[in-house]
Structures are given as structure tokens and as C-alpha cells.
Amino acid sequence: MDSSHGKKRMNVEDDDRLSSLQDELIHKILSFIGIKHAIQTSVLSSRWRFIWTSMPYLNFSWDDFCKLPKFSEFVTRVLSGRNNQTEVSSVKLSNFRGKDGDVIAEQIMKYAISHNIQQLDVACLPQNIVLTTSTWELPVLTTLYLxxxxxxxDEKTDKCIDFFSKCANLKNLTLKSCYTKGFKGLSICLPLLSNLTLEDGCGSVKVYNIVAPQLKNLNMSGVVTQDHQYLISAPDLVSLLYKGFYDLSLSTDDFPSLEKADICVSYPRDAHQALRLLQQLHNVKSLTLNLEIVEVIGGVYLIVIKGARRPQGP
Known part of the structure; x- marks a missing residue:
């Protein structure tokens, strides 16, 4: 009896200790779960009843619902039930699917944009969410993961399209398994960008034009075509990682601050292009190359040496 009473009192005390935390700390705790589960905490007590309405973190996942209409209705109720005086610091959209998934995503993003979103993560089944150039107007955004x-x-064009020109404060950008459609060039011209990751991209884009004076870390991997070109202006670049099937076609003035470069090409075909890349990375302090590149470059030197030793005719 005493043990049971003591256990009950301990649970109450633990609950009171958690409830006594400031709203900001409770919001942070709830940010690790989906918004659906965060709302369910409103039944705990009067203290928790409206906590979710001022949460700056919105984590929506389709996995929490079996049918689209219920998910769509839930999103509408959440957005209309929030305290509109509270800004949205981060939004995470995961596992969106179906032809209407982009409609719901756009609804959430428009709301987030109007509430000064700083971080946006969109992870869905491949190519289910379609974002057009008119979607991007995120002046406060600092981190973007797609x-x-x-x-x-919006219209088919051969020009370089800058999707992120209205994201002037963007510092961290990741484009993973993204499909590009309707344009051949993608410009990423961001004055404050510090970290950029391009992974497993495919589609219409053949040229990446990157202008980022404060870029420190650039990771490019999973490139599966031979005709991708990278035009890069990043004088403060410190770390460069490239992992792809084919040779890296890189055009740059210089990387005077480069400290580390890791280049891995599965099927290098052009030894002269590999040598040209090494010349572009001449300032690097630490360079890692995979065996295939070394063998291709070594083959060129071997041919040169043999040619130099060929006996001269009379």
C-alpha cells in the first residue's frame, strides 16, 4: 500500500516537474515527435492544453494517416488552430505521396513563409512533390533540405534558373535525389551560403552555376551522367568532396583557401581532364584520390615516358 502510494506520488511529482518547464523547453521536447502526437499531449492537464498552438516546430508526416482526406483535414485544422502571433522556426514534411501531396505541401509552405520560417526539410517519395520557381520566397530561411x-x-527554358534567389539568408542547402524539369541550368547564387550538398540529382539540368563567396563545404555525389558541368566561384571553399561515376567537369578561377579535397570517380575515362582537375586543386593541403584515377593518370605518364625513351631515327 505504501509502495503504491509512493509510486503514485512520484509520478505526479515527475509530471509537475515537466509541466513547470518553460514553454520554450517543452516546445523543444515536442519537436522530436510529429505534430499529431504533440497535439495529443493537450489532454494531460490544463497546463498542456494549448502548448502545441505556439509550437515553432511543425513536423508533418503522411505516415500518421491512412487516407489523404484525413491528412488534409488535419493539416487545415492545425494551421487554423495555431497561435498566428507565433513565428514558425522550422517545418519538416516527410513521406508525402500521391498526386495531391504537392497541394498539401504548398499549403503548409505558404503558411510557414508567412510566419518567417527559418528551416525547411522536405523528404518524400521520389518526385511526388513538385516545386516551381514561383514557390520560393523565403527571405528568413537559413537551412533548406530537399x-x-x-x-x-514555370516555363520551359534553356537558361540557368535561380530557384533560391529570394532566399538571401540561406546558409545550408541540401538537394538530394531531386529531379529537375524544364530547364538546363541551375544557378545557386547565395551570398551567405556556407554548406552545399548536391546528391543523386537527375533530370534536365546539365550545368550547375554556383556563386557563393562564403561557401566552406561543397559535397557532390551520385552524379550518373557524363555531361554535367560545374561552374563554381567560391574563393573561401575549405572542403570539396566529389563522388561520381564519371569525370568531374569543373570550371573555376581558383580555390585559394582549399584545405581538403576527396575525389572518387568510379569510371574515369579522360586522363587529361583528371590532370586538369588536379591543376585546379593545386592549392589544396590534403588530397585523396581513388585508385581508378591514379591508374588513369599513371597510364598517361607511362606513355609519355615510353615516348621519351623511343630511339631516334637516323
């Missing part, structure tokens, strides 16, 4: 998203130009 996975399995289609980037589509």
Missing part, C-alpha cells in the same frame, strides 16, 4: 522533390520551371 529530398525526392521535383524542381520545375
Amino acid at each position: 529530398d525526392g522533390v521535383t524542381l520545375c520551371c
Whole structure:
């Protein structure tokens, strides 16, 4: 009896200790779960009843619902039930699917944009969410992560499209498994960008034009075509990682601050292009190359040496 009473009192005390935390700390705790589960905490006590309405973190996942209408209705109720005086610091959209998934995503993003969103993560089944150039107007955004998203130009064009020109404060950008449609060039011209990751991209884009004076870390991997070109202006670049099937076609003035470069090409074909890349990285302090590149470059030197030793005719 005493043990049971003591256990009950301990649970109450633990609950009171958690409830006594400031709203900001409770919001942070709830940010690790989906918004659906965060709302369910409102039944705990009067203290928790409206906590979710001022949460700056919105984590929506389709996995929490079996049917689209219920998910769509839930999103509408959440957005209308929030305290509109509270800004949205981060939004995470995961596992969106179906032809209407982009409609719901756009609804959430428009709301987030109007509430000064700073971080946006969109991860869905491949190419289910379509984002056009008109979607992007995120002046406060500092971190953007897109996975399995289609980037589509409003009108087909051969020009370089800058999707992120209205994201002037963007510092961290990741494009993973994104499909590009309707344009051949993608410009990433961001004055404050510090970290950029391009992974497993495919589609219409052949040229990446990167202008980022404060870029420190650049990771490019999973490139599966031979005709991708990278035009890069990043004088403060410190770390460069490239992992792809084919040779890296890189055009740059210089990387005077480069400290580390890791280059891995599965099927290098052009030894002269590999040598040209090494010349472009002449300032690097630490360079890692995979065996295939070394063998291709070594083959060129071997041919040169043999040619130099060929006996001269009379």
C-alpha cells in the first residue's frame, strides 16, 4: 500500500516537474515527435492544453494517416488552430505521396513563409512533390533540405534558373535525389551560403552555376551522367568532396583557401581532364584520390615516358 502510494506520488511529482518547464523547453521536447502526437499531449492537464498552438516546430508526416482526406483535414485544422502571433522556426514534411501531396505541401509552405520560417526539410517519395520557381520566397530561411522533390520551371527554358534567389539568408542547402524539369541550368547564387550538398540529382539540368563567396563545404555525389558541368566561384571553399561515376567537369578561377579535397570517380575515362582537375586543386593541403584515377593518370605518364625513351631515327 505504501509502495503504491509512493509510486503514485512520484509520478505526479515527475509530471509537475515537466509541466513547470518553460514553454520554450517543452516546445523543444515536442519537436522530436510529429505534430499529431504533440497535439495529443493537450489532454494531460490544463497546463498542456494549448502548448502545441505556439509550437515553432511543425513536423508533418503522411505516415500518421491512412487516407489523404484525413491528412488534409488535419493539416487545415492545425494551421487554423495555431497561435498566428507565433513565428514558425522550422517545418519538416516527410513521406508525402500521391498526386495531391504537392497541394498539401504548398499549403503548409505558404503558411510557414508567412510566419518567417527559418528551416525547411522536405523528404518524400521520389518526385511526388513538385516545386516551381514561383514557390520560393523565403527571405528568413537559413537551412533548406530537399529530398525526392521535383524542381520545375514555370516555363520551359534553356537558361540557368535561380530557384533560391529570394532566399538571401540561406546558409545550408541540401538537394538530394531531386529531379529537375524544364530547364538546363541551375544557378545557386547565395551570398551567405556556407554548406552545399548536391546528391543523386537527375533530370534536365546539365550545368550547375554556383556563386557563393562564403561557401566552406561543397559535397557532390551520385552524379550518373557524363555531361554535367560545374561552374563554381567560391574563393573561401575549405572542403570539396566529389563522388561520381564519371569525370568531374569543373570550371573555376581558383580555390585559394582549399584545405581538403576527396575525389572518387568510379569510371574515369579522360586522363587529361583528371590532370586538369588536379591543376585546379593545386592549392589544396590534403588530397585523396581513388585508385581508378591514379591508374588513369599513371597510364598517361607511362606513355609519355615510353615516348621519351623511343630511339631516334637516323
